[in-house]
Amino acid sequence: LAKTTQPISMDSYEGQEVNITCSHNNIATNDYITWYQQFPSQGPRFIIQGYKTKVTNEVASLFIPADRKSSTLSLPRVSLSDTAVYYCLLNGNNRLAFGKGNQVVVIP
Amino acid sequence: EAGVTQFPSHSVIEKGQTVTLRCDPISGHDNLYWYRRVMGKEIKFLLHFVKESKQDESGMPNNRFLAERTGGTYSTLKVQPAELEDSGVYFCASSPGRRYEQYFGPGTRLTVT
Numbered sequence: 001l002a003k004t005t006q007p008i009s010m011d012s013y014e015g016q017e018v019n020i021t022c023s024h025n026n027i028a029t030n031d032y033i034t035w036y037q038q039f040p041s042q043g044p045r046f047i048i049q050g051y052k053t054k055v056t057n058e059v060a061s062l063f064i065p066a067d068r069k070s071s072t073l074s075l076p077r078v079s080l081s082d083t084a085v086y087y088c089l090l091n092g093n094n095r096l097a098f099g100k101g102n103q104v105v106v107i108p
Numbered sequence: 109e110a111g112v113t114q115f116p117s118h119s120v121i122e123k124g125q126t127v128t129l130r131c132d133p134i135s136g137h138d139n140l141y142w143y144r145r146v147m148g149k150e151i152k153f154l155l156h157f158v159k160e161s162k163q164d165e166s167g168m169p170n171n172r173f174l175a176e177r178t179g180g181t182y183s184t185l186k187v188q189p190a191e192l193e194d195s196g197v198y199f200c201a202s203s204p205g206r207r208y209e210q211y212f213g214p215g216t217r218l219t220v221t
Contacts, residue, residue, distance in 0.1 A: 005130060026116055032207055034209070041212055041214075041215075042215075043112075043199050043201070043212030043213050043214050043215050044151070044199070045212065046209035046210065046211065049207075049209060091166070091207055094139065094141070094156055094163075094164070094203070094207070094210075095153045095156065095164060095166075095167070096141075096143070096151075096153060096210060098143075098150050098151035098152070099150060099151065104171045
């Protein structure tokens with residue numbers, strides 16, 4: 001399975017925009033880029049998915065350059081409740097491969 | 109709309125015993141997945157059902173694990189006999205189709221002593 005690489009952790013102040021970058025150099029043609037969020041003692045929760053260019057929904061934006069070898073999840077104006085682990089995944093065959101994720105801590 | 113539910117939320121059993129985990133997907137979702145996180149490790153895929161058929165069971169660790177989805181509704185994952193290394197959190201997810209987002213349940217925490 002193609003792997004993704006993310007920072008291990010990052011801190012951000014409440015109200016700031018948080019950008020999390022993910023590398024996926026070996027992405028396949030049929031792979032979609034998917035981001036999940038996980039809080040302690042809960043299952044992962046879908047945030048956003050895209051194939052190329054930019055995707056935006058009510059909670060986040062996903063930026064994907066033309067070569068698709070990386071992607072950036074953007075969380076606007078984070079709050080304390082956004083403290084969680086964020087996973088960048090490639091979804092080409094429905095068999096999601098979770099890495100270690102990125103622990104984001106929002107500071108008051 | 110009810111989300112994915114899993115039962116039990118927590119199970120503690122002794123080595124050698126049998127445990128059955130249950131997952132109820134979102135109504136109408138044909139695709140059902142099992143994942144697990146063993147202590148300190150990453151979440152790993154176990155298998156994928158499309159309705160009652162096993163589409164992909166490449167992640168099942170060994171023949172002590174048996175998953176079923178009779179009638180294409182809820183699914184069970186049986187571990188028999190349980191070993192210490194089976195301890196972890198077992199997640200179930202469902203989706204309406206291929207490449208749609210997967211909706212995860214809260215997980216079942218299994219502790220084998």
